[in-house]
Amino acid sequence: MLKSLILASASPRRQELLNQIGLKFITDPSDIDEDMPATADFGNLVAELALRKALAVSGKYENGIIIGADTIVVLDNEIFGKPADRSCARKMLSRLSGCWHSVFTGVALVDAATSHSINQFEESQVKFKNLTESEIQNYIDSGEPMDKAGAYGIQGKGALFVEKICGDYYNIVGLPLFRLNNMLKSFGINLL
Numbered sequence: 001m002l003k004s005l006i007l008a009s010a011s012p013r014r015q016e017l018l019n020q021i022g023l024k025f026i027t028d029p030s031d032i033d034e035d036m037p038a039t040a041d042f043g044n045l046v047a048e049l050a051l052r053k054a055l056a057v058s059g060k061y062e063n064g065i066i067i068g069a070d071t072i073v074v075l076d077n078e079i080f081g082k083p084a085d086r087s088c089a090r091k092m093l094s095r096l097s098g099c100w101h102s103v104f105t106g107v108a109l110v111d112a113a114t115s116h117s118i119n120q121f122e123e124s125q126v127k128f129k130n131l132t133e134s135e136i137q138n139y140i141d142s143g144e145p146m147d148k149a150g151a152y153g154i155q156g157k158g159a160l161f162v163e164k165i166c167g168d169y170y171n172i173v174g175l176p177l178f179r180l181n182n183m184l185k186s187f188g189i190n191l192l
């Protein structure tokens with residue numbers, strides 16, 4: 001029997017990415033407290049947060065596979081989550097200007113019937129062009145930065161800031177599809 005899939009995320013980007021690969025799923029966002037412990041182990045941090053999101057939702061279901069994810073941007077060992085306000089977005093974008101930074105996304109799968117879980121992370125690197133004051137201002141005025149880690153979306157107008165990337169593009173958008181596919185395979189779900 002095909003197991004049902006539940007995406008424990010409110011992120012529209014993650015929903016679009018699952019649609020892109022033809023997954024049938026329902027969405028049931030978790031509302032966990034995303035407080036981050038002080039750590040430089042960014043990969044394990046996002047993997048842990050992804051698992052917390054999936055576990056928070058799995059208790060509601062008798063069966064099915066729950067998918068959780070968490071994305072952060074890291075520059076000089078500092079975590080950039082979603083900006084709290086416009087001034088925070090401005091600070092993040094000014095810091096990212098002209099620099100390479102990392103994007104970490106953690107992914108977790110939980111089998112609701114057995115509580116069996118796996119969680120992993122993916123890291124990609126992104127190089128921003130030098131941003132002008134007016135580019136930062138206009139970008140903030142577009143409203144795009146506010147619900148995104150690091151205050152930008154590579155899949156939107158944020159693409160205009162991205163000179164180069166190294167790694168999985170989809171990981172930057174919020175879900176590393178190559179890794180997710182391998183994780184789903186290990187749970188007996190084959191997409192192709």
Ligand SMILES: Cc1cn([C@H]2C[C@H](O)[C@@H](COP(=O)(O)OP(=O)(O)OP(=O)(O)O)O2)c(=O)[nH]c1=O
Nearest residue numbers: 009010011070071148149152153154172173174
């Ligand atoms: C860097 C980057 C992040 N993002 C988004 C992906 C995530 O939605 C968001 C990071 O916040 P998250 O806390 O990972 O996710 P979320 O709050 O949107 O959803 P949920 O907790 O319910 O799963 O930043 C982009 O859309 N594009 C980008 O280029």
